Amino acid sequence: MNLPTALPAAADNNSTDILAVANSPVLWACAIxxxxxxxxxxxxxxxxxxxxxxxxxxxxxxxxxxxxxxxISALGPSLAVVMVAVALLTVFGTPAVLxxxxxxxxxxxxxxxAAIAANTAGAxxxxxxxxxxxxxxxxxxxxxxxxxxxxxxxxxxxxxxKGDSALRKVNPAIMLVVPGAAMVGAxxxxxxxxxxxxxxxxxxxxxxxxxMTVLMLIxxxxxxxxxxxxxxxxxxxxxxxxxYVATRL
Amino acid sequence: MPIATEAHQAxxxxxxxxxxxxxxTMIAGLVFSLSAPAYLVFFSGLDIQISGILGAFAxxxxxxxxxxxxxxxxxxxxxxxxxxxxxxxxxxISNKLLPSxxxxxSTIGAKPGTxxxxxxxxxxxxxxxxxxxxxxxxxxxxxxxxxxxxxxADIVQTVQVYILPTVMGxxxxxxxxxxxxxxxxxxxxxxxxxxxxxxxxxxxxLAMFATALAVISTAVLAWFLRDRKAIDTTGDDAANAVxxxxxxxxTTDTVSGPTY
Numbered sequence: 001m002n003l004p005t006a007l008p009a010a011a012d013n014n015s016t017d018i019l020a021v022a023n024s025p026v027l028w029a030c031a032i033x034x035x036x037x038x039x040x041x042x043x044x045x046x047x048x049x050x051x052x053x054x055x056x057x058x059x060x061x062x063x064x065x066x067x068x069x070x071x072i073s074a075l076g077p078s079l080a081v082v083m084v085a086v087a088l089l090t091v092f093g094t095p096a097v098l099x100x101x102x103x104x105x106x107x108x109x110x111x112x113x114a115a116i117a118a119n120t121a122g123a124x125x126x127x128x129x130x131x132x133x134x135x136x137x138x139x140x141x142x143x144x145x146x147x148x149x150x151x152x153x154x155x156x157x158x159x160x161x162k163g164d165s166a167l168r169k170v171n172p173a174i175m176l177v178v179p180g181a182a183m184v185g186a187x188x189x190x191x192x193x194x195x196x197x198x199x200x201x202x203x204x205x206x207x208x209x210x211x212m213t214v215l216m217l218i219x220x221x222x223x224x225x226x227x228x229x230x231x232x233x234x235x236x237x238x239x240x241x242x243x244y245v246a247t248r249l
Numbered sequence: 250m251p252i253a254t255e256a257h258q259a260x261x262x263x264x265x266x267x268x269x270x271x272x273x274t275m276i277a278g279l280v281f282s283l284s285a286p287a288y289l290v291f292f293s294g295l296d297i298q299i300s301g302i303l304g305a306f307a308x309x310x311x312x313x314x315x316x317x318x319x320x321x322x323x324x325x326x327x328x329x330x331x332x333x334x335x336x337x338x339x340x341x342i343s344n345k346l347l348p349s350x351x352x353x354x355s356t357i358g359a360k361p362g363t364x365x366x367x368x369x370x371x372x373x374x375x376x377x378x379x380x381x382x383x384x385x386x387x388x389x390x391x392x393x394x395x396x397x398x399x400x401x402a403d404i405v406q407t408v409q410v411y412i413l414p415t416v417m418g419x420x421x422x423x424x425x426x427x428x429x430x431x432x433x434x435x436x437x438x439x440x441x442x443x444x445x446x447x448x449x450x451x452x453x454x455l456a457m458f459a460t461a462l463a464v465i466s467t468a469v470l471a472w473f474l475r476d477r478k479a480i481d482t483t484g485d486d487a488a489n490a491v492x493x494x495x496x497x498x499x500t501t502d503t504v505s506g507p508t509y
Contacts, residue, residue: 011294018409021295023394026288033281035382038338041274042375045335048266049368049375055259056364063372066353070373073352074380077345081381082388086396090405091412094394099282102385103340108420109313115413116312116460117305126409136297140286141305148310148317150279153337154272156321161268161330177475178468179319181433184424185467186312188434188441189460191417196445204411209418216426229344235419243411244404 013133021132022093022139031095034103076229083233087240091126096139104146107232112190117141203246208239260364264331267371271334278338304457311461315468329367335374339381349377433471440467 011021046067053063084107085097092100092114100110115125117138123129125138191209194201212235219227290297310317321337327347328336336342351361353373359365397405425434444463449455455462 013296019397021289021293024293026292027285030281030285030288033284034278034338035386037274037278037281038378038382041270041335041338042378044270044274045267045331045371046375048263048270049371052259052263053368055256056368058359058365058368062357062359062365063368065357066369066372067376069353069356070349070376071380072376073349073373074345074377075384077341077348078377078381078384079388081341081345082384082393085385085389086393087408088412088416089389089393089397090408094390094397095285097393098385098389099285102381102389104278104282104338105340107416108424111413111416111420113309113313116308119460120305120308120457121301122457125413126411130409133295133297136286136289136293136295137301137305140290140297140302141309143282143286144302144306145309145313145317147279147283148313149320150275150337152317153321153333154275156318157325157330157333158268160322160325173475174472175319175322177430177433177472179316180428180430181437181471182312182315182464182468184421184428184430184434184437185440185464185471186460187417187421187424188437188467189444189463191414191421192438192441192445193459194414194417197414200411201414205414205418207418208415209422212419212422216422232419232423235422236415239415239418240408240411243415244407247403247407 011132013131015132016128016130018130018132018135019090019093022096022135024095027093027095031098034099038103076226080229080233083230084236087233087236092135092139096142100139100142100146104150105142107236108187109145110142112186113142113145114138115190200243200246204239204243207242208235211235211238263368267331267334271331275334275338308457308461311458312464327361329370331367331371332374335371335378339374339378341381345381346374346377349373430471432474432476433467436470436474437467440470 046063050060050063053060081102085101088097088101088107088111092110099105101107105113111125117140118125118130118134121134121137123131123134191205194205212231215227215231215234219225219231289295290299290302321333324336324342325333328342328350332346332350336346339346350370350373353369353376354361354366357365357369359369361370428434440463444459444466448462449459
């Protein structure tokens with residue numbers, strides 16, 4: 001086991017030893033805190049559902065069956081997330097990966113957020129400019145970005161519950177076009193910005209894009225949804241493997 | 250009548266409990282998730298300026314600001330109020346929580362949109378959360394950390410240096426496939442090419458704003474160049490439009506978007 005290093009001796013603005021800071025005990029404590037909060041929430045929700053069930057003619061067995069069905073169907077997707085998360089451990093450290101990629105966020109938004117934050121400091125994610133201070137900035141940006149989703153949920157849910165009509169009058173066509181375009185726009189500009197850096201960056205980008213495309217085509221052809229589930233993890237791991245071979249040439 | 254009143258009361262209690270504790274736990278999760286960077290910024294001795302964080306946050310808001318608001322609006326009609334507080338903390342909504350909830354509902358024969366369906370999906374999300382926390386803890390927390398400690402330094406270095414192009418290659422393809430909006434995709438890639446290979450070499454000072462500029466241009470162009478026949482602007486309301494899109498996604502593409 002890689003025991004978390006004590007921080008005071010390890011913190012160094014210009015050091016690229018990210019993991020010395022990223023695996024610090026305080027960050028571990030925060031990650032475990034998020035785990036505990038979700039456990040507490042699940043216990044409270046399960047109890048509330050069990051209490052409410054009989055009044056609408058739902059049996060305790062049906063609640064239990066629902067819990068089990070949810071658990072079993074989450075197994076595949078969870079392990080697919082695990083695969084992606086492990087690939088990013090050396091970039092963000094275990095606690096940040098657990099919280100940001102495993103739980104609240106997702107690999108695509110969080111990696112994009114970290115890259116955008118690093119760029120504003122004139123640095124790049126990974127590589128010689130990715131210092132401990134840049135990691136700190138990236139984590140702050142990822143966490144604040146993730147917080148905005150939660151704050152939006154906290155504010156909008158009660159409003160929507162009241163059936164606030166103003167929110168529902170947002171032009172539906174804008175809702176259909178703009179967010180999707182913004183998302184594809186963000187990932188394409190961040191991805192294409194990597195291409196001029198070196199031919200190995202091109203290999204990394206193209207190989208994972210091609211593997212993803214092939215997996216998507218196979219999934220469509222054979223109609224197996226689990227392939228789509230695992231596609232991102234497979235594409236990232238295989239892409240990194242091909243890139244590693246390219247660095248050895 | 251007395252039975253109906255009793256049922257009504259029990260459900261009101263359920264709504265009250267879940268919205269009160271849903272909010273409390275979500276705020277607690279928010280505090281823990283912000284404590285980690287707060288510690289690094291204020292107590293670790295690293296030189297991280299608040300102005301730098303605000304700049305990074307502004308760049309992020311320009312890119313993802315719309316999505317912060319639209320995603321909760323999108324999922325509300327499907328998840329219902331109580332599950333909103335679960336879903337946006339546990340994450341992986343479209344690829345894990347929604348399928349879990351749908352399978353649970355169909356297993357016990359409850360229809361989505363009914364109270365029975367709602368309770369089934371709350372229980373299913375609790376089940377999904379249990380499995381997810383356990384697998385993250387064991388395979389990432391314990392095994393993953395150990396794995397990183399034994400893999401050779403040159404592989405660690407390769408991963409760190411090339412992770413961004415590798416992730417973005419796959420994620421871009423996934424986003425294009427799941428959005429099913431070829432026009433937006435062509436616009437996005439064209440804008441990205443212009444920004445990276447024309448604009449930035451001409452005006453290097455733009456580097457800090459390049460992502461935001463590209464995203465905003467893509468969104469604006471995608472809106473004005475949208476396929477007006479396919480996208481109905483006279484639709485009734487936003488929630489319905491979103492429902493239509495999600496219904497479409499779920500039949501063909503349950504595990505899709507790189508979304509929360």
